Amino acid sequence: MDGKVKKQKQHQQKHSGPKAEKKKAKKQGGPAEEDARKRNPKAFAVQSAARMAKTFHRAQDIKTKKHHIPLVDRTPLKPPPVVIVVVGPPKVGKSTLIRCLIKNFTRQKLGDICGPVTIVSGKKHRLTFVECNNDINTMIDLAKVADLVLMLIDASFGFEMETFEFLNICQVHGFPRIMGVLTHLDSFKNNKTLRKTKKNLKHRFWTEVYQGAKLFYLSGMVYGEYQTQEVKNLGRFISVMKFRPLVWQTSHPYVLYVVLALLQEEVRPTTELVQSLIDTHATLDAKMAASKVSLFSDSATLDPTDIHEQSREQEGLREKSVWDPETQRERRKVIFTEGDEEDEGDEDEDVSGSSDDEADESEDEEDNNEENLSTFLKEARLKSTKATAGGAPPLKKQKLGEKEGEGGDVEEELAYADSEDELENSSEESESEGETGRARDSGHCSEEEEGESDDEEEEDDEEDSDDESVEEEGSAADGMVNKLTASESEEEAEQGALRWKEGLQQKASEAFLRHQEAAPNLRKLVYGSVVEADDSEDEEEELGGLFRVSRPQKSKKFQANARDSSCFYPDASHNWDLEEMLNSIRDCFVTGKWEEGQDAATLLKEDEELYGDFEDLETGEVHKGQTGQQDEAENSESDDDNDDEGEESLVKVDDDEVQKNKRLEKKRRLKERFDAEYDDDDATYFDDLKEEMQKQAE
């Protein structure tokens, strides 16, 4: 204030320690700091071979990833526009997105969009936006020509059938680049739910397209348009995108043309064919969908929807029609039937709105459990009261009653089976019961079976013990019942006792099917498909319910006489003690009689000639082969011989020279071949392919 600026207190200077020393050294301009590697070589040495190998592998992976198999790029110097197809179920926001993208690139607003719109997005870059209607013909046509597909998904609703229909079509037509765009994200009020939904949808999208497929989020609308920054980002992403030529498209040339309908005076084309095309009101697929086929007179007609349903179920998708009150229309929601249950659960969350629903579900489950428990306890209580009243043994009575009634006791016992063993036991038991006409308590089967006799006394004893156990159960249960439902009347209890029987048959059949699916077919595993063929015989024999295929080799007799594939049979058909048998294979061995070109002795001799002598370049030592040594020996011998044999030796020397030349020639050719094969080791398959493609492109 007085014109003097108050000086701030300075930081304390360091006078000692590594920092101060460093500074000192810097100030003095002393020797530059030693290279860290030199100073501390141990720190930079290979610490772990495994980690080193990992690093190397990773580097190689990254390098190889960059290698694309080259494709012939047939794009002309002035390339055609990139075709961007905007796909999605009705009212998902396709037109809005195209309008926003056009505005982003051209700064112009487009009111109505009738057909494809091409814009200039760069010096040599044009983009054509096409909106895909939800009829199968448009989908097929556009899947063939699309370079990029913007797949719009209403995040507030989840996946719809239209998305999967288009994906399936794309799979057949070369799979263009696909980018997902999530819309209607502003309808989520809860941030956590939004995040969860985004994550779930992303994972499902990755599963359907490929892992890591790009997914854009359009978080909301401002004055009927998507947010400028988000559209800008999407536009930038599209304009810098590089498109690899698709194999399908390069092998199926196409022309994209648009027929604009001329509105309110119509000029009819003169060509008959075009006229008939214009006159067609229903498309072929619509006609096919409406058609029905019956194979035989009086037989049920086949509907195309039956087949569609089947194929979708096979793909793990199920369609569910949901009425949307907001848009007043029916939407085709996708339910995922395949995959891990966790995923499925997630999917449910996606669609119906997350954790709140989850909590509801778990509450429902708890309620159910409680209900089940209380009905069970009520029943137990009822039994105990009856038992203590001195009446006939209630459990036994009940069982007998069931036995007398409909044959639903098997299902009942199955429904109580906790494990697979128990399930089997109870089914066996029920069969034996059926034979003897005796009813038994399934809960005590294993013990009773041992000491079972026809004496009535014993039976009575058993009954008593039953009663006791029931009493015990009942009293134990009573305590719990008192806690839970203290004021319940007997009538209610009776109702409860009947309630647990509901859907028993269905439960039992479900349990049985589950068991069947879970248990591996051991017979098939051990004996192979022979037994399986037996199982499926009946199915295969009938064709279309009319014709029977006769397969004698599959008859039971044939199978009974077939060789047991589980045993090993030693080859007993040849008696190797016989001289003729031995003679028959004599020539199969090295010592046997072979053709000249294949004879081991001849080949060995040739090898010896070829590779016999060589010079060790390091030591300078010359090694001679047997033939060479022989030659030398022969030569020396011949020297020792008298001169009368001079002429003979001359001829021999000539012969040797010819042989030597031959050998040299052979060696040279061999070396040439070796060089040709191994010297050019830098050239890879990739290079060859590149070269080939280059030639093709030229």
Ligand SMILES: Nc1nc2c(ncn2[C@@H]2O[C@H](COP(=O)(O)OP(=O)(O)OP(=O)(O)O)[C@@H](O)[C@H]2O)c(=O)[nH]1
């Ligand atoms: N709240 C909200 N509304 C959206 C969003 N996207 C689109 N809409 C609205 O959804 C309605 C349908 O949008 P369109 O762009 O016509 O959808 P479309 O897919 O072209 O519809 P069709 O051509 O009939 O299949 C419009 O009223 C949009 O304002 C979004 O992200 N959030």
